[in-house]
Amino acid sequence: METIASPLMWTAFGGLVVLALLADLVLMRHGGAHRVTFKEALGWSVGWVAVALAFGGWLWWIAAQRYGDAEGQRIALEYLTGYLIEKSLAVDNIFVFLMLFTYFAVPEQQRQKVLVLGVLGAILLRGVMIFAGAVLLAKFHWILYVFGAFLLLTGVKMWAAAGKEPDLEANPVLRWMRGHLNLTEGYRGDAFVVRESGLRRYTPLFVVMVLIAVTDVIFAVDSIPAIFAITKDPFVVLTSNVFAVLGLRAMFFLLAGLADRFHLLPYGLAVVLVFIGAKMLAIDVIHLPVMVSLGAVVAIIGATVALSLLRPQRSTPAA
Numbered sequence: 001m002e003t004i005a006s007p008l009m010w011t012a013f014g015g016l017v018v019l020a021l022l023a024d025l026v027l028m029r030h031g032g033a034h035r036v037t038f039k040e041a042l043g044w045s046v047g048w049v050a051v052a053l054a055f056g057g058w059l060w061w062i063a064a065q066r067y068g069d070a071e072g073q074r075i076a077l078e079y080l081t082g083y084l085i086e087k088s089l090a091v092d093n094i095f096v097f098l099m100l101f102t103y104f105a106v107p108e109q110q111r112q113k114v115l116v117l118g119v120l121g122a123i124l125l126r127g128v129m130i131f132a133g134a135v136l137l138a139k140f141h142w143i144l145y146v147f148g149a150f151l152l153l154t155g156v157k158m159w160a161a162a163g164k165e166p167d168l169e170a171n172p173v174l175r176w177m178r179g180h181l182n183l184t185e186g187y188r189g190d191a192f193v194v195r196e197s198g199l200r201r202y203t204p205l206f207v208v209m210v211l212i213a214v215t216d217v218i219f220a221v222d223s224i225p226a227i228f229a230i231t232k233d234p235f236v237v238l239t240s241n242v243f244a245v246l247g248l249r250a251m252f253f254l255l256a257g258l259a260d261r262f263h264l265l266p267y268g269l270a271v272v273l274v275f276i277g278a279k280m281l282a283i284d285v286i287h288l289p290v291m292v293s294l295g296a297v298v299a300i301i302g303a304t305v306a307l308s309l310l311r312p313q314r315s316t317p318a319a
Helices: 007-027 038-067 069-103 108-139 143-161 172-180 204-228 234-246 248-255 265-281 290-310
Strands: 193-196 199-202
Touching (some): 038 248, 069 265, 108 204, 108 234, 234 248, 265 290
């Protein structure tokens, strides 16, 4: 696996992630379980974006010192493009989280705990999958075509499913848990597992946690091939992924009340995946500069967000 990162860069990145997670766990949860306000979520969201951009600037400086200005700019643009793609796909993931919390009526005070574990799981999962993907790409160039075809198919399926509410009752994981686990009727504070009448019982919070973990897996499978279309450097892939995921919890509380206003975003994300998949399939024939890829992603996401705001979703009249 070829990478621009030195052992010191890997160590610095790991230390920054640990510090960021500690800050998130300690400061955002200050005062215990509570309802996160819009102002609080906005402040944290802006902070996470600032940290991600600052890291991109540092990466640019390091690469420019080592390889020259042109190469430093290219690497920084790869990082920024990957970050934007992952951040955009994270928004769609947030809508799924919101649907799960609403369906299971998760108390607002308990949503933070589930999201914390979801973010930690997402980071660990991405680390494993990114290094596995980098090893495969280093040995088998044809894996790129598999990734490209998968992204094309995913984009088409996302377009077809846009605007439709997922049927949770038909979810195989949920059906399995209901058929094989002893579930409590209601919540037991912030507990995932309790012992009642001599039996171990699982609370709805545990069910939501499992479904979020499954969503994380699906999200990672969709998003990681997309970033490999931009760069094959595992350091750039991992850092752009992790910084996009770190702000997931704050972004959830920021967008929770605005989900309906971005109703066209899934269509834009579908187009982005199709574009990246086609780019990956044609990688040996057509080479698009990173700036073109970045511009296309910004234009597609920006257009769907603008159209969502200009053409609000019509509410369904009551029967």
